[in-house]
Amino acid sequence: MRFAYFDRLSRGRQRIYLKSDAIESLGLPADLVLGGTVARIATGLRAGQRPAVQAACQALISALARGYHVPPVRVRVLARRPADDYGELHGLYEPEDEGETARITVWMRTAQKKQVVAFKTFLRTLIHELCHHLDYELFALEETFHTEGFYKRESSLAGALLQQFAAEAKPNDP
Numbered sequence: 001m002r003f004a005y006f007d008r009l010s011r012g013r014q015r016i017y018l019k020s021d022a023i024e025s026l027g028l029p030a031d032l033v034l035g036g037t038v039a040r041i042a043t044g045l046r047a048g049q050r051p052a053v054q055a056a057c058q059a060l061i062s063a064l065a066r067g068y069h070v071p072p073v074r075v076r077v078l079a080r081r082p083a084d085d086y087g088e089l090h091g092l093y094e095p096e097d098e099g100e101t102a103r104i105t106v107w108m109r110t111a112q113k114k115q116v117v118a119f120k121t122f123l124r125t126l127i128h129e130l131c132h133h134l135d136y137e138l139f140a141l142e143e144t145f146h147t148e149g150f151y152k153r154e155s156s157l158a159g160a161l162l163q164q165f166a167a168e169a170k171p172n173d174p
Helices: 004-008 011-022 035-047 050-068 119-137 148-172
Strands: 073-080 091-094 102-109
Touching: 011 148, 035 050, 035 119, 035 148, 050 073, 050 102, 050 119, 073 119, 091 119, 102 119, 119 148
Parallel strands: 073 102
Antiparallel strands: 091 102
């Protein structure tokens, strides 16, 4: 399925879009067990501890970048989402530029109510931004689009991480 803006793209950009759309799955790199790292994100969010959340997010993204054999990404977790008349910004990916390491920025509190973002929403936002990095660095796309394939890749990776998180949590359950 193509999103409405597809027809407004140049032919070159349409080719990139279609290539992105055709990549529908993104599994975890072999031998990566990240359930404990994901659990640290959840714990940090519950406690509202931004430094702990940032450290856990950086550990997760660094492990994934190494596992996919792509350049590193710096992660920033900021307190409150920026907002304007169009809504709140959940996450931001800034590609590597003139020797500067690529950066992911996510916010752990909502703009209006200043509440800590729900764990799964936060994790999906973090993975969404990583998927932009992977579009450039793993799939060698010249541009990163929000295609149906992009969202499927995001969902498959987030699902795999949540599955490991759930498996990690089970031994501690009564």
